Amino acid sequence: MKIQPDEISSILRDKIKGLKFDIDISETGKVVQVGDGIARIYGMDNVMAGEMIEFPGGVMGMALNLEEDNVGCIIFGETRKIKEGDIAKRTKNILQVPVGDAMLGRVVNALGEPLDGKGEIKTEAYMPVERKALGVVERQPVKEPLQTGLKAIDSMIPIGRGQRELIIGDRQTGKTAIAVDTILNQKETDVICIYVAIGQKKSSVAKMVNTLEANGAMEYTIVVVASAAESASLQYLSPYSGCTMGEFFRDNGKHALIIYDDLSKHAVSYRELSLLLRRPPGREAYPGDVFYLHSRLLERASKLNDELGGGSLTALPIIETQADDLTAYIPTNVISITDGQIFLSNRLFHSGIRPAINAGLSVSRVGGSAQLKSMKSVTGQLRVALAQYAELEAFSKFGSDLDKATQAQLTRGRRLIEILKQSQYSPLSVAKQTFIIFMANEGYLDEVEIDNVLKVEEELYSTLDSEYKEFMEGMIKDKLNDETKEAMQKICEKVLAKF
Amino acid sequence: MKDILVAQRYSKAIMSDLKENEINSILADVELMSRSIQKEPKLVDFVNSYLYPIDKRLEIALELTRKLENSKLWENLFSILIKKHRFNIISVILKDLENKIFSEKKQIKVKLVVAHELPKDVLDSISNKLKEILEKDVVLNINIEPEILGGFVATTDSLLIDGSIKNNLVKLLKVKSKKKK
Numbered sequence: 087m088k089i090q091p092d093e094i095s096s097i098l099r100d101k102i103k104g105l106k107f108d109i110d111i112s113e114t115g116k117v118v119q120v121g122d123g124i125a126r127i128y129g130m131d132n133v134m135a136g137e138m139i140e141f142p143g144g145v146m147g148m149a150l151n152l153e154e155d156n157v158g159c160i161i162f163g164e165t166r167k168i169k170e171g172d173i174a175k176r177t178k179n180i181l182q183v184p185v186g187d188a189m190l191g192r193v194v195n196a197l198g199e200p201l202d203g204k205g206e207i208k209t210e211a212y213m214p215v216e217r218k219a220l221g222v223v224e225r226q227p228v229k230e231p232l233q234t235g236l237k238a239i240d241s242m243i244p245i246g247r248g249q250r251e252l253i254i255g256d257r258q259t260g261k262t263a264i265a266v267d268t269i270l271n272q273k274e275t276d277v278i279c280i281y282v283a284i285g286q287k288k289s290s291v292a293k294m295v296n297t298l299e300a301n302g303a304m305e306y307t308i309v310v311v312a313s314a315a316e317s318a319s320l321q322y323l324s325p326y327s328g329c330t331m332g333e334f335f336r337d338n339g340k341h342a343l344i345i346y347d348d349l350s351k352h353a354v355s356y357r358e359l360s361l362l363l364r365r366p367p368g369r370e371a372y373p374g375d376v377f378y379l380h381s382r383l384l385e386r387a388s389k390l391n392d393e394l395g396g397g398s399l400t401a402l403p404i405i406e407t408q409a410d411d412l413t414a415y416i417p418t419n420v421i422s423i424t425d426g427q428i429f430l431s432n433r434l435f436h437s438g439i440r441p442a443i444n445a446g447l448s449v450s451r452v453g454g455s456a457q458l459k460s461m462k463s464v465t466g467q468l469r470v471a472l473a474q475y476a477e478l479e480a481f482s483k484f485g486s487d488l489d490k491a492t493q494a495q496l497t498r499g500r501r502l503i504e505i506l507k508q509s510q511y512s513p514l515s516v517a518k519q520t521f522i523i524f525m526a527n528e529g530y531l532d533e534v535e536i537d538n539v540l541k542v543e544e545e546l547y548s549t550l551d552s553e554y555k556e557f558m559e560g561m562i563k564d565k566l567n568d569e570t571k572e573a574m575q576k577i578c579e580k581v582l583a584k585f
Numbered sequence: 586m587k588d589i590l591v592a593q594r595y596s597k598a599i600m601s602d603l604k605e606n607e608i609n610s611i612l613a614d615v616e617l618m619s620r621s622i623q624k625e626p627k628l629v630d631f632v633n634s635y636l637y638p639i640d641k642r643l644e645i646a647l648e649l650t651r652k653l654e655n656s657k658l659w660e661n662l663f664s665i666l667i668k669k670h671r672f673n674i675i676s677v678i679l680k681d682l683e684n685k686i687f688s689e690k691k692q693i694k695v696k697l698v699v700a701h702e703l704p705k706d707v708l709d710s711i712s713n714k715l716k717e718i719l720e721k722d723v724v725l726n727i728n729i730e731p732e733i734l735g736g737f738v739a740t741t742d743s744l745l746i747d748g749s750i751k752n753n754l755v756k757l758l759k760v761k762s763k764k765k766k
Contacts, residue, residue: 110745111745112744128589
């Protein structure tokens with residue numbers, strides 16, 4: 087079919103006739119200072135805190151400091167495009183990011199723009215980055231477990247859906263590994279994961295995304311990246327953007343897990359912005375509101391009541407310590423905000439205990455009520471035995487001079503430590519975790535050589551997978567009764583008979 | 586930023602001492618001065634420079650004030666500014682003073698950008714529309730910029746009113762590309 091030029095002209099003419107021209111009225115100000123990701127604007131008397139500001143060249147910013155004679159703005163984009171004397175426009179909007187199912191499987195920046203080269207994100211829904219945390223009435227206590235797939239965590243420091251559990255430790259102690267394992271373990275569940283990388287190397291993020299992709303975990307994961315190369319303003323914004331994306335799922339009755347990796351760098355980026363905005367520095371040069379910075383973010387993690395759909399947003403913030411110092415400013419702040427912490431010890435890590443969880447310093451304040459009853463019935467003894475072992479460990483060098491009861495406790499403790507070890511990217515089901523802990527608690531491993539514990543464990547899992555699938559499914563449904571325990575004992579004996 | 590605050594102090598001082606019958610003559614002086622400085626921006630650098638003797642700089646400043654209606658006032662202002670090495674903010678002071686005078690007269694100065702010369706009746710209707718929006722009498726300063734294609738762009742110190750065809754086409758483009766997504 088051919089279209090004549092006359093026809094096109096008449097169509098265009100009709101369109102232009104029907105076009106209604108609008109007049110845009112916007113309040114403006116003048117840029118009086120710009121640099122280091124910050125701009126100061128003169129004018130804009132009615133601007134709101136947190137409002138988006140439009141600069142020439144389409145660069146956006148956010149008003150943070152409302153002072154008597156100027157407005158301090160952080161800039162999300164290239165500062166070079168803005169000059170002194172430029173006109174900045176109010177948008178009367180609070181910053182929003184795209185949310186929805188279309189975000190799943192994508193790697194985005196703090197503004198929700200794609201970074202993975204997979205094209206535009208087709209979503210209609212947008213939500214404000216800064217939202218007030220839900221009130222008391224809209225919440226309910228944490229009651230469902232969020233399985234990490236790690237024996238040491240699910241048994242001793244259980245995490246519930248809607249909880250905030252801090253992962254804290256020195257550099258290179260396996261903090262991110264725990265987070266990644268937790269994401270991988272959500273594969274067969276209904277939990278959507280959001281991983282927020284703040285101030286990290288792009289290579290580390292790429293490696294992590296590859297791991298998630300290789301394990302089929304990207305399908306239910308969103309990765310929000312504000313790498314070390316991004317401006318402090320984007321690093322400051324990224325956890326709030328990620329949280330908003332998670333809240334969308336929570337508000338729609340789904341379960342989401344968000345990992346902030348890490349909040350130490352987030353605090354550092356906020357300190358940078360605050361100092362540039364000339365806010366008065368406090369302890370360690372952090373501004374006075376650094377506690378509020380994290381408390382308002384972590385308060386957004388919650389378990390909704392049933393009328394609101396019962397969705398949840400679980401938060402796993404990560405904090406990096408210096409030389410195992412838990413008493414620094416940011417670690418103590420975040421410890422006090424969260425519902426418990428998983429403390430990773432440098433000493434344990436280097437002595438080969440991985441995950442290097444220090445059971446004595448780690449705690450989950452609300453997760454206990456969310457723990458599965460079957461798991462609960464085996465972990466009571468585990469904590470006691472480990473505590474006793476930790477106390478007696480110093481005497482272990484006396485060897486045969488010790489009495490039999492002490493020697494037995496030391497033997498049990500060593501095997502418990504051994505079974506709590508777990509390699510990376512190999513999360514375990516709750517049933518298997520319960521079984522191996524049961525086996526150690528009942529003393530079946532006491533006679534096994536330490537070096538053989540891992541082999542016994544592997545044999546147990548393969549036996550369970552091949553012969554007892556149905557039994558395993560039924561086992562975790564309720565508290566372990568005598569009948570189940572008897573069946574478990576028989577399986578243990580069967581496995582040990584092979585050694 | 587600091588310049589603006591300092592300039593505001595000077596203009597506020599001038600305004601506080603101003604009598605009602607002097608307002609128009611001061612405004613005429615301000616406009617004349619602003620135009621001269623715009624034409625010869627190097628003049629400010631010269632008068633504010635330590636490279637030249639202060640008496641020479643004061644002499645030039647006095648020469649400048651001679652043609653102004655309120656020469657005594659400007660003479661005093663210029664000599665203070667030169668002695669305090671603040672003559673570089675003279676244009677900011679003039680701008681702020683102009684704003685204050687307009688505000689006193691319940692008027693507002695608007696820079697109106699149009700694509701081509703407009704007939705008087707169209708200009709009047711734009712002026713009325715702006716008066717309605719700004720709730721003040723409007724003093725138009727018309728500039729012609731064909732890049733806006735049509736319509737008008739009105740700018741005050743704190744407001745941007747964009748009714749240009751260019752802006753509407755840009756918005757249309759944004760809507761189209763959003764729909765495409």
